[in-house]
Amino acid sequence: MPRLTIDDLKQLRDRTASTLALRAGVSRARVTVHMGTCGIAAGARDVMAALLAAIEQQGLTDVVVTTSGCAGLCSREPMATVEVRSEAPVKYVNLTPEKMAQVVRQHIVGGNAVMDIALAAGCETTG
């Protein structure tokens, strides 16, 4: 490891700050891949791998990826919910690795939800 100058230190910080920020939960967007037994059986793990690969490929540093249990619509698994800060969450259904990568490009980077592969935008009401 070469000895740092002040500029080197600042650049190192800039490169790595987002990793620690993500670790602390600070993000612009959150993608939840539903990993109930139904989802896993339908291929959610491959969709997850594709999601992580797409994030890396696009060089995104402000997207939190998490999992949750079955969302309830088992016949349309694999499913993922994309929440971009200050927008309504969008539930995507019948996902494949290719469609997941498309969602990353068009929705998370491009800012436009891919409505033809989405179930709906918005949350179900609870309580």
Place this chain on the structure above:
Amino acid sequence: MAFRSHVLVCAGTGCVSCGSFDLGSAIEREIARKGLAAEVQVLRTGCQGFCAAGPVLIVQPDEVFYCGLKTSDVAVLVEEHLLKGRPVAKLMYKPAATHAPIPTLSQIPFFAKQRLVVLRNRGLIDPEQIGDYVARDGYLALAKALSEMTAEQILQEIKLSGLRGRGGGGFPAGIKWATCRQAAIHRGVDPVIVCNADEGDPGAFMDRSIIESDPHAVIEGMVIGARAIGAKQGFVYIRHEYPIARERLAKALDQAREYGLLGTGILGTAFDFDIGVVQGAGAFVCGESTALMASLEGKVGEPRAKYIHTVEYGYKNQPTNLNNVETWANVPLIIHRGAAWFTSMGTGDVSDNPWNGSSGTKVFSLVGKVNNTGLIEVPMGISLREIIFDIGGGIPNNRKFKAVQTGGPSGGCLPETHLDMPVDFDSLTAAGSMMGSGGMIVMDDQTCMVDVARYFISFLTEESCGKCTPCREGLRCSLDVLTRITEGKGEEADLALLDEMGGVMQDTCLCALGTSAPNPVVSTVRYFRDEYVAHIRDHTCPAGVCKALITYSIDQATCDGCHACVTACPNGAITGQVKYPHLLDQGLCIKCGACLDACKRDAVLRA
């Protein structure tokens, strides 16, 4: 490939002693077995603070906190939470009162009420990876200090922040630094800086945790201080009993040198400074600054008279600036965020005079009869009640709060009437205790205050270096008196005698070990005089602790002969036939109380 999830396993000494290293390895193996190794990273962090509930871990970015873990919980944790995203309720924290699981850090009162400044990186970084520290703005304060500030400007910023020593003295750091720098210039001699990591107070582990969780915060503070004072050489004097902290510190120093943040030509400037680590050898007195410096020089750890200031003539007669671990760890943030930010926390007004208030935060080790024991950081000025009841979760087993002891063997006990007092340097001192280094011991109605005083005096008697007569003889004699009182052999004149000896020690002892030794006695006599009188005049111990003054017996009317006490008694002191009232032989009874704990009929009496 970036990880989507981090499992931050606490590897502070507390959790390590409960098996957290094995736990971490088991989690890594299970993650690999489930094919999640590319998605989920396992890191070992320093102490996350909630020591009562260890081993603990946090899953980020979900912020879910798990505690009391065993390796048998690993499979469920990995499958349910890490793979399927369903946090596991049975492994979460459940408060004693409600038993309802609370999933996240920000919802758990123990964490929610704290203000992490010195401990800002705890549980988030791997302390053995300097890259993690840098990613959280580490060493940027040093860069600013070296490139944008003069030594005088750094001194001024520290003075304006009102930072006061966190090791117990509460002396304004800015004034100490400036005096040391001036002495060095005036004498034409290089100054030296020292970090006091001896942490001798029983029950205190703030400094250990700071070094185990975030050693670079201390290193960066020392480099900035060296720049301000003009030192080329620094030492960390760390007690022998802290192996994990020593190891993490050594690794951190090596990594800092590799990066050019320590050593010659720091960050590409002309500034040279390096730090050596010296181990203590098990003496409490070596936490006292002059004794520490003697030990640093390889001499026996004995203090010397304080009219020769160590900032002028210290280690090897060089001007020496000594500060506590926590004091040094505050420095980078003060430089990075400014003195005004630091003074926005705390009490009083330090803008003209650092003695006029207590700015910033304080790290406390909250221990004793309290539900949530552990390591906490709170803003100066928070009340004792909030610390003990909100953060600490109150007294276990529905017992009643009796006293809280702060300041270690140099401090005092405060009763219930003081619970709403703000915690800061001057309020604590005015009440008859002191801030000390941050040990806070909570006591309930089963604690005997006379026994507490005896305990501290007994500790100090062992640790006294013996150099000066008032300390050596005063402590030995005070211990005799207190021991007699706990054995029911106290005399009416004893309280006056303790008072007189205490007065002499306060006036004449060579160092603060001796001059502050009477404090636990003085404060317990002040607030709990009745208890002393009960011991001396009535030969009873109201808390039921002093063995010579308590008697166990079995109530013949209530005992139904269930035999539980006979099984519990380690000395065969109880006899009886099943279903008939039992009998306790006073001659064989060792007053351990096991029968009282075992009896379900309230038939065992203690008087």
